Amino acid sequence: SQTIHQWPATLVQPVGSPLSLECTVEGTSNPNLYWYRQAAGRGLQLLFYSVGIGQISSEVPQNLSASRPQDRQFILSSKKLLLSDSGFYLCAWRGGLGASETQYFGPGTRLLVL
Amino acid sequence: AQSVTQLDSQVPVFEEAPVELRCNYSSSVSVYLFWYVQYPNQGLQLLLKYLSGSTLVKGINGFEAEFNKSQTSFHLRKPSVHISDTAEYFCAVSVGFNKFYFGSGTKLNVKP
Numbered sequence: 165s166q167t168i169h170q171w172p173a174t175l176v177q178p179v180g181s182p183l184s185l186e187c188t189v190e191g192t193s194n195p196n197l198y199w200y201r202q203a204a205g206r207g208l209q210l211l212f213y214s215v216g217i218g219q220i221s222s223e224v225p226q227n228l229s230a231s232r233p234q235d236r237q238f239i240l241s242s243k244k245l246l247l248s249d250s251g252f253y254l255c256a257w258r259g260g261l262g263a264s265e266t267q268y269f270g271p272g273t274r275l276l277v278l
Numbered sequence: 279a280q281s282v283t284q285l286d287s288q289v290p291v292f293e294e295a296p297v298e299l300r301c302n303y304s305s306s307v308s309v310y311l312f313w314y315v316q317y318p319n320q321g322l323q324l325l326l327k328y329l330s331g332s333t334l335v336k337g338i339n340g341f342e343a344e345f346n347k348s349q350t351s352f353h354l355r356k357p358s359v360h361i362s363d364t365a366e367y368f369c370a371v372s373v374g375f376n377k378f379y380f381g382s383g384t385k386l387n388v389k390p
Contacts, residue, residue: 170321196376207284207368207382208322223377254321258375265375266312269321 166191168270170255176276183228183242185273187255190236196258197238198267199230203251214238250277280305280371284381292389293361299354299384301343301369309371311352312378313343316366325367328352339363364388 167190177183189195196215200208210223212230220230227246231239238255255270281304291297303309310329314322326337333345343354352369369381 198378200380207282208370208378208380210377210379213376256322256378266324266327267372267375267378268324269314271321272319274319 166257166259166268168255168257168268170253170270170273172273173271174274174276176278177245178278179247180244183240183245183249183275185240185253185275187238187240187270188236189257192236192257192259194235197232198256198258199238199240200254200256201251202254202272208254212240245277247277250275280309280373280379282369282371282379282381284369284384286384287382288385288387290387290389291359294358296357297355297359297363297386299367299369299386301352301354301381303350303352303369303371305350305371305373307373309373310375311343311345312370312372313337313341313352313354314368314370314380315339316368316383318365322368325354359386359388361388361390 169188198213199211202208214220214232217232228242253273256267259268283302285300312327313325315325316322325341326335328335328345336342341356345352366383366385368383370378372378
């Protein structure tokens, strides 16, 4: 079966520090992968998605970047964090066939920028 | 472009009472519709989805939702809620499963 992992689970970082969040998927190959951010009191906002190694689409201009160095690895990064980067970051993959197709979410990383 | 509106940010309800969480969407093309649940400090779990066919969709944990094309709505219902249903619920639409557009969420608070 397929599983999706995210780490770290929680992160507290000072303003101006770098960021690297990792997402990996097991049990599938060449998945579409997604990064979402959930800010306090708001819904989920799609940040990036990737249909393959090295292929990244950005949905909103921001202080963050994404990379896909391996088929089942998706990384969210920042060179200098802002206070507004705080939030709950969710990785997802598109899986299933036909009636079971949907996006499946990881457990999330809670980021607090101080 | 697609958008999703969840008008109720919080819904308090007593245990064993019925509940309806509202979702309206806007799209110029046909979309797929989803409801996800998020328990505290966890990722999102799929409750149910509408792709085509019967407009009444049944999901996990006793939830169901009805697709109403004329009203562009996909309201989530449960006839009798439990304490364990306390969570945040998100409605979402997608075109072709690639891009999902989420509502702002509804926090369901079930009281004893």
